[in-house]
Amino acid sequence: MNRLKSSKYVDDAEEERSPETVILEAAKKVFIRKGYDGARMQEIADEAGMNKSLLHYYFRSKEQLFNKIFREMLMFVWPKVEATIFRESSDIRHVVKSLIQTYTLLVRQRPYVFMFILEEIGRHPERIQQLKSLIDDWGVKPQHIIKSIDKKLKTKHIHHIDARELIINIISLCVFPMIAQPVAMLFLWPDRKEFEKFMQRRSEHVYMAMCNILKIKS
Amino acid sequence: MNRLKSSKYVDDAEEERSPETVILEAAKKVFIRKGYDGARMQEIADEAGMNKSLLHYYFRSKEQLFNKIFREMLMFVWPKVEATIFRESSDIRHVVKSLIQTYTLLVRQRPYVFMFILEEIGRHPERIQQLKSLIDDWGVKPQHIIKSIDKKLKTKHIHHIDARELIINIISLCVFPMIAQPVAMLFLWPDRKEFEKFMQRRSEHVYMAMCNILKIKS
DNA sequence: CCTACTTTTGACCAATTGATTAAATTGTTT
DNA sequence: AAACAATTTAATCAATTGGTCAAAAGTAGG
Numbered sequence: 001m002n003r004l005k006s007s008k009y010v011d012d013a014e015e016e017r018s019p020e021t022v023i024l025e026a027a028k029k030v031f032i033r034k035g036y037d038g039a040r041m042q043e044i045a046d047e048a049g050m051n052k053s054l055l056h057y058y059f060r061s062k063e064q065l066f067n068k069i070f071r072e073m074l075m076f077v078w079p080k081v082e083a084t085i086f087r088e089s090s091d092i093r094h095v096v097k098s099l100i101q102t103y104t105l106l107v108r109q110r111p112y113v114f115m116f117i118l119e120e121i122g123r124h125p126e127r128i129q130q131l132k133s134l135i136d137d138w139g140v141k142p143q144h145i146i147k148s149i150d151k152k153l154k155t156k157h158i159h160h161i162d163a164r165e166l167i168i169n170i171i172s173l174c175v176f177p178m179i180a181q182p183v184a185m186l187f188l189w190p191d192r193k194e195f196e197k198f199m200q201r202r203s204e205h206v207y208m209a210m211c212n213i214l215k216i217k218s
Numbered sequence: 219m220n221r222l223k224s225s226k227y228v229d230d231a232e233e234e235r236s237p238e239t240v241i242l243e244a245a246k247k248v249f250i251r252k253g254y255d256g257a258r259m260q261e262i263a264d265e266a267g268m269n270k271s272l273l274h275y276y277f278r279s280k281e282q283l284f285n286k287i288f289r290e291m292l293m294f295v296w297p298k299v300e301a302t303i304f305r306e307s308s309d310i311r312h313v314v315k316s317l318i319q320t321y322t323l324l325v326r327q328r329p330y331v332f333m334f335i336l337e338e339i340g341r342h343p344e345r346i347q348q349l350k351s352l353i354d355d356w357g358v359k360p361q362h363i364i365k366s367i368d369k370k371l372k373t374k375h376i377h378h379i380d381a382r383e384l385i386i387n388i389i390s391l392c393v394f395p396m397i398a399q400p401v402a403m404l405f406l407w408p409d410r411k412e413f414e415k416f417m418q419r420r421s422e423h424v425y426m427a428m429c430n431i432l433k434i435k436s
Numbered sequence: 437c438c439t440a441c442t443t444t445t446g447a448c449c450a451a452t453t454g455a456t457t458a459a460a461t462t463g464t465t466t
Numbered sequence: 467a468a469a470c471a472a473t474t475t476a477a478t479c480a481a482t483t484g485g486t487c488a489a490a491a492g493t494a495g496g
Contacts, residue, residue, distance in 0.1 A: 019473085035341055038255035041454060051475055056455060119337055121400050123253055128400055135404075142405045159430075164406040164416070165423060172394035177386050179397070182339050182346055186353075187360045188382040198382070205383060212377075212430040237443085259484060269445055274485060437496105444491070453482065461474065466467100 020058055022048050027055075028069050032112050036066050036120060070120060070127065073113055074134055077106055082138065085145055092152040093218075096170065096210050103174035104203040115179045159215035169213065173206045238276055240266050245273075246287050250330050254284055254338060288338060288345065291331055292352055295324055300356065303363055310370040314388065314428050321392035322421040333397045377433040387431065391424045 026048035030039045041062055045052040059065040084102040089095060106113065121127050135142070149163040177184060177199065189195035211218040244266035248257045259280055263270040277283040302320040307313060324331065339345050353360070367381040395402060395417065407413035429436040 035253070035255060037253060038341060040452090042452090052454090053456085053476085054474065057473075060455095062454065115336070115340065118333070118398060118401065122333065123256060125400065128404065131401070131404060142408060145405060167406060168395050168398075168402060169391060169427065171398070172390045173387060176390035176394040176397075179336060179394075180386075180389070182343065183336065183349070184386060186346065186349060187363060188385060190360060209387065209427075209431045212433065213427045215430065258482090260482090270484090271446080271486085272444065275443075278485095280484065439496085440494090442491105442493075445489085447487090447489100449484105449486070451483080451485105454480100456479070457477090459475085459477095461472100463470100463472070465470080 023055055023058055027065050031069055073117055074131055086148055090152055095152055097207055099170050100203055100206045103171060107175055107178045111178050114175045241273055241276055245283050249287055250334055291335055292349055304366055308370055313370055315425055317388050318421055318424045325393055325396045329396050332393050
C-alpha cells in the first residue's frame, strides 16, 4: 500500500525528476511563500502539476511533507556554520572572517532560509526539537561552540568581548538586513538595485565593523 | 444595522473594558501567538470570553480586525523611531545612543513586535501599503531620514560610514537577538536567565560596538 | 408596562480544509 | 497477453473555516 520507492526513471541516470523530487520542490516553493499555516495542499499539487492525492501517497500528510522541507533547510545551514566555527585556524581573524563569509553566502544563496526557520519555530515551538535532535546526531555540544571561540579570543591583544556576544553580533549584522528587506527598502533603499549592491558588499563591511569592535587591524 | 458605537460603560469613566477593547486585546494575543493565517476567529472569541458573532458585529471581518491590531503595532514603533532620528542634537553620538536606546527599549517592551511586523509583511506583501500610508500621513520622506543622519556624520573626525549602513547596523544589533531568541537560546544561552541578563545589557554593548565602528570614544 | 433601540446568542451557511478510498491506469515480469 | 504490482485519478469524507441571520436578551425613555 505505502510503497514509497519509485523505480521509474531510475535507470535514466541524469534528470532528478522523480515524483518525490517534483513534489518536494513544489512544496518548498509554496511553504516558503505562504508558511505552514498559509500553505494549501492543493496549491502544492498545482505547483507540482499533479493530483493532490499523490502528495499523500508519497508523503502521507502535510506535516510530514513540511518536516522534510524543514529538515532540508536546517541541513543547508548547519553543516556550513558548524564547519566554520570549528575550523582549524587559531587566529580569531580567520574565524571571524569565515563566519561572516559563511553567513553572507548563506543569505545570498537562500535569502529566505533564516526567516523561514525562525518563523516556523516561533509559530510551532515544538519544531525546535528537530533542530535539537539534528545537532545531537551531529554530536556537537553547544558549550563547545562558545569554548572554541573563547579560546581563540584569549590570545593576542584583542579587545575583550564575550564569545557569545561576538557570534550574535556577526549573525545579526549578516542576517538581519535580509530579514528586514521589505521595510528596509521602504525607508533606506527605495531602489532595489541599490539594496542589492549594499548586500553584495555586506561581507566586507561587516568584517571591517567586527575588526573595529575587536580593535584589530583588518 | 452596523452600529459600532457602544454606549454602555461609557459613563463609567475608569475601566477601559468596552467590548471593542476586550476583543482587540484578545485578538492581539491570538494574532501574535498564531499569526494571521494560523489565528482562528473562534479562538479569539474564546480568549475574549464572548460569542464569535460579536467579533463580526464589532469589526466586520477577520481582515479588518487584524488591520486594527497591525496598525496599532506600527504606531507603537514608528513615532518613537521617528522622534529619535529627527531629534535636535547635531552630535552624532547622541543620535546613535538614542537610536540604540529606543530600539532596545521597544524590544524589551514588546519582544514580539518587530518579528510580527516583518512576518506579516513578508507573508502578505500588500500590507506594506499600510506602513507606506502611515509614514505618508506622518509627512516623513524616507530620504530625509538618510540626509538627517548623513549631515551629522559629516562633522568631526569620524570614521566614514554610509548613513544607511549605520542605521541598519544599529537596528540589526538591537533587534535581531530577540528575533533569534529560540535558536540563540539553544546554542548560546541554554539558561534563560543568562539570555535575559544579556538582553538587559544589550544597549551598552551595542553602543560600545557602534563607537568602535565609528572610531569615536564613548 | 410599552416601545424602540442596541447588544448578544445560537443555529446555520457555503466554501474550503487535509485526508481517504476505490477504481482506473500504467508499468513490469513472466 | 496474462498476471501482478505500482502509480495516478476522481469522487468523496468529516471537520473546520469565516461569515450571516433572525431571534432573544438587555437597556432606556415615556
